[in-house]
Amino acid sequence: MQAVAPTSHVDALQRIRATLGPAGCIDAPEQTARFLTDFRGQYRGATPFVACPATTTEVAQVLALCNAARIAVVPQGGNTSYCGGATPSARGDQLVLSLHRLNRIREVDAANFSLIAEAGCVLMNVQAAARSVDRLFPLSLGSEGSCQIGGNLSTNAGGLAAVRYGVARDLVLGLEVVLADGRVIDGLSSLRKDNTGYDLRDLFVGAEGTLGIITAASLKLFPQPRTIETAFIAVPGMQAAIDLLARLREATGDCVTTFEYLPRIAVEFTIRHIPGVSDPLGVPHPAYVLCEVSTARHDPHLRGLLEDALGAAIDHGDAIEATFAESISQRQALWRLRESVPEAQRHEGASIKHDVAVPVAALPAFLRQASAAVAQVAPSARLVAYGHVGDGNLHFNLSEPAGGGDRAAFLALQQDLGHAVHACVQEFKRSISAEHGIGQLKRELLARHKDPVALAAMRSIKQALDPRGILNPGKVLPD
Numbered sequence: 318m319q320a321v322a323p324t325s326h327v328d329a330l331q332r333i334r335a336t337l338g339p340a341g342c343i344d345a346p347e348q349t350a351r352f353l354t355d356f357r358g359q360y361r362g363a364t365p366f367v368a369c370p371a372t373t374t375e376v377a378q379v380l381a382l383c384n385a386a387r388i389a390v391v392p393q394g395g396n397t398s399y400c401g402g403a404t405p406s407a408r409g410d411q412l413v414l415s416l417h418r419l420n421r422i423r424e425v426d427a428a429n430f431s432l433i434a435e436a437g438c439v440l441m442n443v444q445a446a447a448r449s450v451d452r453l454f455p456l457s458l459g460s461e462g463s464c465q466i467g468g469n470l471s472t473n474a475g476g477l478a479a480v481r482y483g484v485a486r487d488l489v490l491g492l493e494v495v496l497a498d499g500r501v502i503d504g505l506s507s508l509r510k511d512n513t514g515y516d517l518r519d520l521f522v523g524a525e526g527t528l529g530i531i532t533a534a535s536l537k538l539f540p541q542p543r544t545i546e547t548a549f550i551a552v553p554g555m556q557a558a559i560d561l562l563a564r565l566r567e568a569t570g571d572c573v574t575t576f577e578y579l580p581r582i583a584v585e586f587t588i589r590h591i592p593g594v595s596d597p598l599g600v601p602h603p604a605y606v607l608c609e610v611s612t613a614r615h616d617p618h619l620r621g622l623l624e625d626a627l628g629a630a631i632d633h634g635d636a637i638e639a640t641f642a643e644s645i646s647q648r649q650a651l652w653r654l655r656e657s658v659p660e661a662q663r664h665e666g667a668s669i670k671h672d673v674a675v676p677v678a679a680l681p682a683f684l685r686q687a688s689a690a691v692a693q694v695a696p697s698a699r700l701v702a703y704g705h706v707g708d709g710n711l712h713f714n715l716s717e718p719a720g721g722g723d724r725a726a727f728l729a730l731q732q733d734l735g736h737a738v739h740a741c742v743q744e745f746k747r748s749i750s751a752e753h754g755i756g757q758l759k760r761e762l763l764a765r766h767k768d769p770v771a772l773a774a775m776r777s778i779k780q781a782l783d784p785r786g787i788l789n790p791g792k793v794l795p796d
């Protein structure tokens with residue numbers, strides 16, 4: 318990348334327009350609107366225009382110009398994230414850079430169990446590319462039809478199969494990244510082993526666009542599962558669910574791929590609001606687990622192993638009853654029930670969300686303590702605590718009181734509720750953001766909960782990689 322002479326904002330923006338051409342710039346307000354507010358509608362921003370480069374070279378040219386003119390850049394993928402990380406400030410001086418045109422699968426290597434995808438590839442298309450060579454890309458989220466792999470890596474997304482395959486960070490082999498000044502790190506290695514100095518790749522994963530722009534990623538693939546068993550299991554509560562998880566991991570030879578906890582209220586919300594969802598079991602139960610076990614070989618015994626383990630769990634009081642998916646459509650229906658909980662919760666009015674992680678074994682104690690703490694602050698709020706308990710990650714969410722009570726009064730409690738929940742998290746010394754990141758929503762929380770030495774090291778890294786502070790300012794790091 319050639320050095321770009323310092324330039325004025327107006328001049329730089331004009332040169333970016335000339336570089337990208339009309340197809341690479343979105344101006345019309347009716348078209349820019351969707352780039353300027355976040356998925357939950359919590360933030361609203363403005364931008365001179367939306368820049369849509371189609372190649373890594375174009376991304377590099379845009380950044381070089383922005384860096385020279387000190388124009389802030391807000392990278393955006395599918396815009397499905399929860400903390401306002403992809404929304405520009407309302408001042409109108411930050412350039413939104415959408416990656417959606419950078420959407421080619423560059424390489425699929427079945428023998429190496431890897432593929433290279435550009436950042437703007439929608440997650441579902443990455444999964445399909447892997448499937449086309451009989452491989453699995455296991456990252457799986459409710460938003461997979463619109464989120465992009467660059468966004469998944471930048472938020473280090475978790476999702477529904479992390480208990481088996483890990484989070485986005487665990488699934489990446491190498492990255493191509495454009496730095497703030499427009500230089501490109503060509504790190505698209507597909508190697509499993511490479512101990513040649515600092516691991517720069519890991520810096521950009523989970524950085525939410527504050528250290529560089531991911532333009533492509535080399536990703537790990539796995540054998541396609543040949544045998545899948547999906548069960549919807551009624552459980553008495555969280556402790557039973559955790560005990561059941563250990564039992565099923567042991568009994569199936571660690572084949573548990575998904576282990577999602579749903580309290581009754583979450584199931585009721587989906588039945589009420591999501592067309593086609595019905596109660597998989599005849600009578601209501603306190604809580605449920607959506608559990609999937611799978612193996613990459615044809616295994617006629619897997620179902621029997623699971624049934625035996627569930628039978629023992631029922632005898633022991635860790636499970637009440639269970640139903641199995643007997644067809645692809647039944648499996649899809651169970652997944653739909655789980656994946657549509659966020660949407661169903663939206664239909665129940667305002668919600669206040671906490672995305673926390675504690676050690677798996679501490680989940681029951683955390684749930685007890687945090688439930689009691691929020692009941693003190695907002696006795697009529699409805700607790701919807703669900704999620705990826707196989708990873709110790711609970712979406713400890715609250716819905717406004719039933720019957721359309723005083724929404725404003727409920728939302729006014731947001732800070733107090735946050736303090737109550739995060740004080741419990743602190744007691745277990747764990748994470749205030751398990752999978753949704755920091756964005757602009759949780760910067761102050763980060764300041765309070767992150768180890769100060771770690772925070773100082775993060776600031777040093779930011780200063781070294783983005784000395785002019787043009788990459789997604791106002792996100793992640795507290796002021």
Ligand code: FAD
Binds near residue numbers: 392402469477
């Ligand atoms: P965006 O929202 O566009 O951006 C996210 C952040 O990354 C921003 O800070 C942005 O600036 C930055 N960024 C985007 N692309 C790049 C890039 N190429 N280079 C550098 N920075 C970039 N999340 C989970 O972890 N697990 C779940 O189970 C889950 N389920 C969800 C279900 C639903 C229905 C919804 C709506 C969301 C869910 N999410 C979940 C949240 C969200 O989908 C994820 O955070 C996802 O990874 C965001 O991807 P995106 O492409 O939409 O990123």
Ligand code: 2HG
Binds near residue numbers: 459656658659670714
């Ligand atoms: C999920 O697990 C997502 O469904 C969204 O991470 C969680 O809405 C939420 O709180």
Ligand code: ZN
Binds near residue numbers: 475476704705712752
């Ligand atoms: Zn989640």
